[in-house]
Amino acid sequence: MNNPFAPLPEPPYYAVIFASRRRGPDRGYGEMAERLSDLASGQPGFLGMETARDSDGFGITVSYWRDREAIHAWRDNALHLMAQRLGKTRWYDHYTLRICKVETARKGAEQE
Amino acid sequence: MNNPFAPLPEPPYYAVIFASRRRGPDRGYGEMAERLSDLASGQPGFLGMETARDSDGFGITVSYWRDREAIHAWRDNALHLMAQRLGKTRWYDHYTLRICKVETARKGAEQE
Numbered sequence: 001m002n003n004p005f006a007p008l009p010e011p012p013y014y015a016v017i018f019a020s021r022r023r024g025p026d027r028g029y030g031e032m033a034e035r036l037s038d039l040a041s042g043q044p045g046f047l048g049m050e051t052a053r054d055s056d057g058f059g060i061t062v063s064y065w066r067d068r069e070a071i072h073a074w075r076d077n078a079l080h081l082m083a084q085r086l087g088k089t090r091w092y093d094h095y096t097l098r099i100c101k102v103e104t105a106r107k108g109a110e111q112e
Numbered sequence: 113m114n115n116p117f118a119p120l121p122e123p124p125y126y127a128v129i130f131a132s133r134r135r136g137p138d139r140g141y142g143e144m145a146e147r148l149s150d151l152a153s154g155q156p157g158f159l160g161m162e163t164a165r166d167s168d169g170f171g172i173t174v175s176y177w178r179d180r181e182a183i184h185a186w187r188d189n190a191l192h193l194m195a196q197r198l199g200k201t202r203w204y205d206h207y208t209l210r211i212c213k214v215e216t217a218r219k220g221a222e223q224e
Binding site: 017059100 | 116117118120123127129131133162163164165166167170171172174205206207208209210211212213214215216217218219220221
């Protein structure tokens with residue numbers, strides 16, 4: 001199993017919180033999500049990405065970035081890719097997008 | 113189905129991003145998560161909460177707060193509740209916690 005946790009660099013840096021509810025069938029979503037993730041990984045200033053989706057289609061994806069400039073460059077490239085591929089396919093019935101400055105960060109693991 | 117999206121107030125406000133990987137069986141986790149969620153809802157400065165968990169146990173919970181003072185008060189109460197209930201139960205094998213200032217926020221819905 002791949003490690004689902006993003007690296008935890010020293011703040012400050014930026015987080016993009018994307019919450020979405022998927023429409024029913026996949027309609028190429030999995031492939032598109034993978035391509036977007038690959039695109040992000042090659043983007044300057046990309047620090048990591050975490051994603052979780054419930055069985056009922058609600059999901060949260062958080063990507064981490066060095067600064068706002070990196071987010072803007074990534075957004076332009078992502079929109080370009082999606083515009084090429086999207087056609088009339090629709091994946092979400094609702095989504096929210098928040099851009100945040102990470103101020104503190106820590107990790108933990110419980111001990112038996 | 114309940115609305116899984118948190119309200120989207122005008123920034124600035126704060127987000128707590130909690131990513132975690134669950135250990136195998138439930139061991140009272142569901143009940144605890146529900147109690148923590150109830151506790152947060154009654155807390156001054158609480159704006160909303162979103163959560164998604166994969167079938168393989170990796171989850172992201174984001175709670176939204178008016179300011180850092182509200183987060184600190186909530187943390188103290190949550191730790192108190194968990195200390196009372198936790199006993200020797202362990203729910204996570206790893207987690208990360210980030211506190212962020214939300215700078216911009218927007219929503220969208222695709223049109224057919």
